[in-house]
Amino acid sequence: MGIEPERLHFSWISSSEAPKFAEVATEVIETVRKAGPVKKLVKTRAEVV
Amino acid sequence: MIAYGEKIREIAKKLLAEERVDLIIGFKQGTLPLMTEPVMIKEPEKTDQLYWSSFCSMNLANYLPKRKEKIGIIAKGCDSRNIAVHIVENQIQREQLYIIGVPCTGMVDRRKIQSLVDGKEVREAIESDEELTIKGNGFEQTVKKIDYLQDNCITCMHRNPVIHDELVGDLVEERKDPDPYDDVKEIEELAPNEKWELYSNLIKDCTRCYACRNACPLCYCPTCFVDEADPQWVGKSIDPTDTMTFHILRAFHCAGRCTDCGACQQACPVDINVRLFTRKLNKDALELYGCEAGLSIEERPPLDTYQPDDYDKFIR
Incomplete structure (x- = not known):
């Protein structure tokens, strides 16, 4: 429904796969950074407390 | 299909x-034409209230979860699938139920009929097997029912009840519609931004009345996530973000369980086609897991089982 694919990542990483975790985390950060600040599903109005 | 009423009353009285x-x-006649109401009847002499027309679009499976009595229930094809979902999800036991199956040729969309008369009040509706005549102040019009079916009935592939103890009429022919998901495919082709715009526009009139949730037999949680105050999962305002969150989560809670009965769309007071959310999930459940909800009371739902060859291309 229009969530940018760059912001959605699925991975299966075992606790013994530290290098894979680092690799995936770096890649996630890079793609999200390229996508820029999030504009969808952000509440811009003041929260009523 | 119009003769079903008499048969329903007869079976109910006997039971x-x-x-x-x-x-x-079952259903009883609504206080307005083109409308019906759900009704629960305990005395044989009150079965005269039971009624059948092409406007019995509500899904009566909604009234089953956690009931303790022995229940006779009227079920169209889609309703019977929701009853099967309830049985699989342990909301009701099969032995408790006497399912009065109604082979269905589709429900007529009261909004499509209403739009024919340009805002005038329909005072009377008379049905035959194929046709519907509507009357009001200064107009009378007869239409073919098949031209004004609910959207979900147009693409319906399971018109006959999948489980039943008795049928009120002969089984109807199932359609071999080559592709019920044309509209979903069109949306799939859009770019993410276009999809976002389409869905944002779709729900812009939503007042968060939750009629879609209340009409849905799948939504039986004792406390819905939108009503929970501690923690508050989603804001209660009509802020577009809160509204979108509600619709996305409502749809995903129905993934692999929805029978496309159309109760949500019919219940919506501002005529939002909320089925556009759930239909994509139905298509995915069918294409990725070969599953259509509620076709059997033995089969576990796709999100509740694991197969080694399950689709997993999105995981790396």
Whole structure:
């Protein structure tokens, strides 16, 4: 429904796969950074407390 | 299909008189034309209230979860699938139910009929097998029912009840519609931004009345996530973000369980086609897991089982 694919990542990483975790985390950060600040599903109005 | 009413009353009366059920869940005539109401009947002499027309679009499976009585229930094809979902999800036991199956040729969309008369009030609706005549102040019009079916009935592939103890008429022919998901495919082709715009526009009139949730037999959680105050999962305002969050989560809670009965769309007071959310999930459940909800009371739902060859291309 229009969530940018760059912001959605699925991975299966075992606790013994530290290098894979680092690799995936770096890649996630890079793609999200390229996508820029999030504009969808952000509440811009003041929260009523 | 119009002759079903008499048969329904006859079966219901017999079931109650013989004490085979404690309760009949069916439809009665609404206070306005083109409308029906759900009704629960416990005495055989009150079965005269039971009614059938092409406007019995509500899904009566909605009234089953956690009931303890022996129940006779009227079920169209889609309703029977929701009853099967309830049985699989342990909301009701099969032995408690006497399912009065209604082979269905589709429900007529009251909004499509209403739009024919340009805002004038329909005072009377008379049905035959194929046709519907509507009358009001200064107009009378007869239309073919098949041209004004609900959207979900147009693409319906399971018109006959999948489980039943008795049928009120002969089984109807299932359609071999080559592709019921044309509209979903069109949306799939859009770019993410276009999809976002389409769905944002779709729900812009939503007042968060939750009629879609309340009409849905799948939504039986004792406390819905939108009503929970501690923690508050989603804001209660009509802020577009809160509204979108509600619709996305409502749809995903129905993934692999939705029978596309159309109750949500019919219940919406501002005429939002909320099925556009759930239909994509139905298509995915069918294409990725070969599953259509509620076709059997033995089969576990796709999100509740694991197969080694399950689709997993999105995981790396």
